[in-house]
Amino acid sequence: MGRIQSSIGLSSGLDIAGTVDQLMAISAQPRDRLANRIKGLETTQIAINELTALVIGVQLQATRLGAASNLATTQATSNRSEVLKAVVKGTPSHGTYSIQAVQTAQTSAASSNVFASASDTLQAGQLVVRTGGFVDGSASLDSLGGGKGVAGGRIRITDRGGVASTVDLRFASTVDDVVKAINASTNLRVSAKISGDRIELTDLTGQITSNLIVEEVGEGRVAADLGLAGVNIAASSASGSDLATLASTSRLSTLRDGNGIAFQTGTDLNVSLRDGSSLAIDADGSGQPTTIGQLLSTINAIDPSKLEARIASNGKGIELIDKTAGSATFAANGKLADALGLTDAIANAGTLSGQRIVNTLSGPLLSSLQGGAGIGTPGTIAVTNRSGTTTNIDLSGTESLRDVIRVINASGAGVTASLNTSRTGLVVQDVTGSTTSNLIIADADANQTATQLKLSNNVAGNAIDSGALDLQYVNETTQLSALNQGRGVRSGVIELVNSAGVTRTISIGGLADKTVGGVIAAINATDIGLEAKINSTGDGLAITDSSTGSGDFTITDRSGGLAGRDLGIIGTGQSINENNATARRIVGSQNLRLDITDSTQLSQVVDQINSADGPLTASLLVAGNSVRLLFNSRASGNQGRIVVDGASVGIDATATVTGRDAILAISPSENSGGALVRSASNEFDNTITGLSLTIASVQSDPVEIQVSEDNSNVTKSVQLFVDQFNKVRDRLDTLASFDPATGQTGILFGSNEVLRLDQGLDRIINQSVSSTATIRSMEQLGVSLDGEGKLRLNTDKLNSALAADPEGVTQFFTKETTGFSARAKTLLEGIVGVNGGLLVNRNNTLQRQIEDRSKRVDFLNAKLDRERERLLLQFYKMEETLAKLRNNTSSLTTLQNLAAGTQA
DSSP states (O other): OOOOOOSBOTTTOOBHHHHHHHHHHHHTHHHHHHHHHHHHHHHHHHHHHHHHHHHHHHHHHHHHHTOGGGGOOEEEEETTTTTEEEEEOSOOOSEEEEEEEEEOOBOOEEEOOOBSOTTOBOOSEEEEEESSOOSOOBOBGGGTTTTTOOOOBEEEEEOTTSOEEEEEOTTOOBHHHHHHHHHTOTTOOEEEEEETTEEEEEEOSOOOSSOEEEEEOTTOOHHHHTTOTTOEESSSEEEOOOOOOOOTTOBGGGTTTTTOOOOOSSOOEEEEOTTSOEEEEOTTTTSOOOBHHHHHHHHHTTOTTTEEEEEOTTSSSEEEEEOOOSSSOOEEESHHHHHHTOTTOOOBTTEEEOOOOSOOSBSOBGGGOGGGTOOOSOOEEEEEOTTSOEEEEEOTTOOBHHHHHHHHHTTTSSEEEEEOTTSSSEEEEEOSOOOSSOEEEEEOSTTOHHHHTTOOEEESSSEEEOOOOOOOOOOTTOBGGGTTTTTOOOOOEEEEEOTTOOEEEEESTTOSSOBHHHHHHHHHTTOSSEEEEEOTTSSSEEEEEOOOOSSOOEEEEETTOOHHHHHTOOEEOEEEEETTEEEEEEEOOSSEEEEEOTTOBHHHHHHHHHHTTOSEEEEEEEETTEEEEEEEESSOSGGGOOEEEBGGGTBOOEEEEOOBOEEEEESOOSSBOOEEEEESSSEEESSSTTEEEEEOOOOSSOEEEEEEEOOHHHHHHHHHHHHHHHHHHHHHHHHTOBOTTTOOBOTTTTOHHHHHHHHHHHHHHHOOOOOSSSOOSGGGGTEEEOTTSOEEEOHHHHHHHHHHOHHHHHHHHHOTTTSHHHHHHHHHHHHHOTTTOHHHHHHHHHHHHHHHHHHHHHHHHHHHHHHHHHHHHHHHHHHHHHHHHHHHHHHHHHHHHHHHHHHO
């Protein structure tokens, strides 16, 4: 039925709409009262939310006061921030520091040979990216003199022509740096080189006007430390004193080319003596030795009447002295004997001499090659040059790779030896210019020396390259944090399942011993037939499963961890035959090895490298019609050094940038380099305690870093708290106001929330903090409440407190659980905390009331709409009835008129 269109009744003349509106206004009064109540609740809720936000602001500022970094009372300023920046990150001592930026860090990069397009395919083989095993190292000056080191400074060299030149060695950090600095002197005709364990100088003038002279400059002692002091001879060459010797202060971790000396639980060294007795020595039973002196003392304390350990007379290794008498064999074995080279040693007159363990000045020891197994006892190699002449070269007595190079080059065999391009091994090149014969290198001894050096070959070319000689650079003492180019091993759980299906897990983060040796011990302790050890190439782990199951031996990362991946041991074991028994082995490596097929495209190599999350990233360089692969190490500095070996797959990569560390000199002077420190990046954290230093550029003059008192941070943090506190007070005064003249009140006047908030704010300020320090209240720091309940800060009083007891001020704010910040946070949590906070609970209650009443309003609105419809319908029916009555009346009148006419 349609609505009545006219607001005025056609029959009655009534104002229907107006009448209905008046009736509805009476009916809507309960709804309107409820709607007004909702508006009041919403206004109250807005006020509560405003207070909540302001109180949270107080809580945040109180939390800021609990952070020591926001209370730093020290500032660091650099007089040349464009060279060296300094930031306080702790509590550095006040004063002026002179620091020179010597060298910035670099990241290794390389590029490949040219290809026609990114879709070019490669040869089948293996692409290897090496992150260690480089044989071109040079001894650190800090390691010389038994760890005493070399004091940086200047020396004056006079050649035999009488020309004197000062050589700046203040910032040299390796023996190679010393040699390069001398050879770089433009007006001095003297060359320097490393000759065995000495520095050798050669005059190039051909004159005899003067002696060849080396002198100290100023009060330095660098010439003496380098073994060159007192050189003043009428000869064309001078050799310094031996620089590579052990001392009681020599650190064990630096020996054996940095592979150090590892110990094990229980007996480290077994010694059989001539009297038939034996000694079992636990070298780290009462604390692990860290120096040669401590190790010798531990051994000598076992039985001084029978056994003595001492530094060998040549200063290169350790020897044992049997003080007993008899016909039994004097011998040593065990893990420590292996490390000291005593296991295979033959006693001579009661003396057992170990192999060389002190590092050379340049290049590795032969005992560190082949993954740390060494090449055995060097013997003779036979070299046939391309003119057909064969020369036997006796390498017996050589101890280092540089010794091998020196002996080959001095042999007159028509060949030269040098480090190969990748700096991981040797290359021997024919220099005869002939092509009559192949170049041949063969074993000429029972020790297979040529084979051990990977030089045994017969080629119709001018060079034989050993390839990588597998210099060991991962050992049991290697810290997990040092792996992956210093990026470390991430925490995680590794799952090991042997071939019998037995499962064990290891939590890397839970290891007490965070070394490679700690991982090895944890795997070996699983007792499921697994043996972990350093692999044969000395660049990672090898895990062998000797259980007799028929399933796969697998190692996986669990729960999204990456520890196994970082250790390089994730995978499935490969079947091997060991000791006439079949086993399964997983070999990990810090080097990246990618298998390439003859259908692998250049662009796919890029994808393989980048998805491996290994030591480098790869990209393509497109220039016209040529394409190159670009390689960049993921890590900067020396530890990020990489070599890309892709010869077998058709990739010839050349280094374009060599990774190097940044170097700072602390307190250098005109004649001294001060203390040199290195970093893989340009940032040095806590090199000076409490300071973070960043090199921006290199300059020839020191930068002055001024560390001084600065209370501005504390004052700023306290003032921010005071301001935020007062914002709460100001708003609280408005919301809870009462005007006695007009009787008007604020929205929250008399509310329980206002009362409790007011009390809470007072408690925060008036609380006394338990502390052993002298500062126990905000009032002592110049923060107090005025007559209006607002905070006022007396900065003079705060500064006085900071000057008198800065540590006490810091402790007052930051002490865990009992400090001002912690207690204020707890108090305010009871007001604005998500779980049970006073204002949050009040807001939630208001929200429920608003929602409940809004639902009631919606119900009443629906009811009123129905009532309006009903009233309008009733008026319509009334109009309809009146219309009918009117029609009936009209009809009756007509009939009456007709009847009256008929009668007439």
